[in-house]
Amino acid sequence: MSAPAPCPSPDSASSPARPAAHATAQARTAAPELAGLSLPVRAELLRALARTLGEHAAHLADVAEDETRLGAERLRGEIRRTQAQLRMFADVVEAGAFLDVMIDPPDAAAQPAPRPDIRRMLVPLGPVAVFSASNFPFAFSVLGGDTASALAAGCPVVVKAHEGHPALSDLTGELAAAVLPSGALSVVHGRETGRDLVTDPDIRAVGFTGSTSGGRALFDLANSRPEPIPFYGELGSLNPVVVTPGACAERGADIVREYIASVTLGQGQFCTKPGLLFLPAGHHLEEQLHRHIAAIPTAPLLGDWIGTAYRTTLKELLAHPAVRPLHLTPEQEDPRTSAPALLTTTAEEVRTHPELLRECFGPASLVVTYTSADDLLDTLPALPGGLTATIHGQESQDGTLARRLSAGLSAGRLIWNGWPTGVAVTHAMHHGGPWPSTTSPLHTSVGGTAVARWMRPVAYQDMPEALLPEPLRRTNPWNVPQRVNGGFPGR
């Protein structure tokens, strides 16, 4: 997601106590213990964290509501999602496949040379830093997916709390500390402390969810270290939705209604909010677009800085000669209130003006009309890489166009006749994508494979049974899947 960064808060000044160094030293001490836990014990820690969230859900939701104004229902739902994430990673740990164990037995007759015994698995990288997000005070915060996947990998975590919910972050951190081994999870505050984390020699990787500019700055900082470390930033995304002529004719009214619901869900403060809707020119849906968005109540955004950035971006887009307002409501006085908005332009203008392709974090979206299949397809290369791309089509009628769209859209998740908001937390889910949606197209921050970000392979050559880690032993005491000579177990 791409919530803009707030102004520096008072606690962001560098302090002589260097809270980052204190937290990372604790994490370094905890690292061997966490890495050495058996898989069932590691899984049980994750389940205990889920239980703790459940036991304190009422109080946590109250504190979160004070700081975020996201509403009790949404916050309770997000706590349940966060519990589900922790439990999924517990399942991932217990299944053991995440260790990616591969064994090549020795072969004295191998060509061009005899082969030793090679046994490979993934091991934890060590302490990691997690920068939490404003818009998911649970699911992408202190005990969110980055933290859960890092603990699943066996890595201690230092969380840089988001300025939007500091008290909730501390409370969550205290509840977690009561469950976890000492030093396994710390919470720190302040921008300078965050930068200190990224350059701390004890930190071995960074996870970040936030704005493109903030993420890029920290990505550059991580790469500028004497010892560069992996930096996984989930940044902004436009999440284009393409409606084929067939789908528009068949069910354009439904699509428009669902589109407005997706754009304004959570006041548009989701990284998967559809920022672009491609409709065939002459779609005759303007009136319905108006009607649906006008029915959406204006509600406060997560913080003053988000409201300010939202209105600024909107103003700049509206000032562009290629953009026409489709629906605007008068802005409220309250700086935390920002009304939903729809703008429109054409595919040709999008190809000519890449500056139109910027995320407007909040309840706004750009409707782009295209005049032909070629006009549409020619526009796809102009679109930046995204977390998601969606096709609304009629398979029987425009299957060829759908196939070309699916090949031409550059995103980490391709959705058919659905909506990108609401990311299912499952083993196969991929929540990532080409730049600028993330800093690394190979990785995901949601789903079972998110754990791979925090691990590195080690191969053991001719190591005696007693010196091998349990997952690599011939006796396989942990009963993990062991792939032999590149094959799958049971295949």
Next chain:
Amino acid sequence: MSAPAPCPSPDSASSPARPAAHATAQARTAAPELAGLSLPVRAELLRALARTLGEHAAHLADVAEDETRLGAERLRGEIRRTQAQLRMFADVVEAGAFLDVMIDPPDAAAQPAPRPDIRRMLVPLGPVAVFSASNFPFAFSVLGGDTASALAAGCPVVVKAHEGHPALSDLTGELAAAVLPSGALSVVHGRETGRDLVTDPDIRAVGFTGSTSGGRALFDLANSRPEPIPFYGELGSLNPVVVTPGACAERGADIVREYIASVTLGQGQFCTKPGLLFLPAGHHLEEQLHRHIAAIPTAPLLGDWIGTAYRTTLKELLAHPAVRPLHLTPEQEDPRTSAPALLTTTAEEVRTHPELLRECFGPASLVVTYTSADDLLDTLPALPGGLTATIHGQESQDGTLARRLSAGLSAGRLIWNGWPTGVAVTHAMHHGGPWPSTTSPLHTSVGGTAVARWMRPVAYQDMPEALLPEPLRRTNPWNVPQRVNGGFPGR
């Protein structure tokens, strides 16, 4: 490996023709075709490349000998290894597990929300640039492991040829072009062209084998792009070998003989050459170290620039007050000839002087004596991350020490009672490691999983069967392993 970079060659000047842009444009055009090939066709291309190398082996070895002086036997052996690599990646492609297919069927009853159908696989990143190495004119060059794994992934490759064997690179490229689809493989020359490749918008990832300084410069360049791309650099490594007191007492003489053979194999021009040997103080093996290394004939190194760098590094290490020469032979006049050398110091000095821990590319190594198990173990944190680390131990006698060594050595491959030179090309092999041995500890440049560097995940949500890529279809027409709900096939 860490061969130092040569002086700029005449062809490295920037040319108005921009050969990088020409090659990458061809690669961009070839990308969809390569990505769309069925797995058996892709595998057959790799096997055809292996056959071509075999059919032209005699001529290729002659051209390589002219440029590298590595000797006919070694070069013929390296061609066979390179063929084996291509065939292994053909096997990897046919088995289909590299696509990492994961399927989570829909679940309307799932908590906290109903789940759509999610099907995830890896897809090729697009054109990649490969910087080849001086010291493996076949196995890490035009048709080496980086190229083979990228073609296996479905990515076109532009190879930046090494200045040490330009004619061989062109010849190999021409033979490959006769087999591959147009634009799938190009060879370019010159340093400026190499830098152009790294910043070319069409290039989606870079593989590099070479020096730490050269690799770091290109890594920084890749990260400074407006759209940063993954950069996989295999850089230098010290490859420490630790001999426990038990092993030293039991078979010190054999270990010393094998150590000298490993250090001087290929004139020490391997990234896995043991650069450090830890022996217990009072080892009484000095005479044998002398005798074995004195028996090694002095032979030319790969290029003048390697000889110069070798002698310079050696001179600087010898000038260090903490270092004592253990064996030196008079240097020859020929600047391409560099005699083997052994230096020695103590573990305490290594802890105090990190400047001693630098790679000396060529037939030299540093013998480090330790006074106790603690003296040895205390030194491990001072060692930089490496491609390999080796333990020579007696399991029955010093198993506890061996266990602590295995936990304390930071490397991508841990070897027991063996030697790091000679990397087996197998599915599970890992040839990578923490910085400064590579720029990314998560990846390998040798072994079956090297292909993962060139691919990114895409999740398909509720996509109709006919619009899904073959590996994700319910009918599984390519018969690839499909993991369902995080489980393994057949498990």
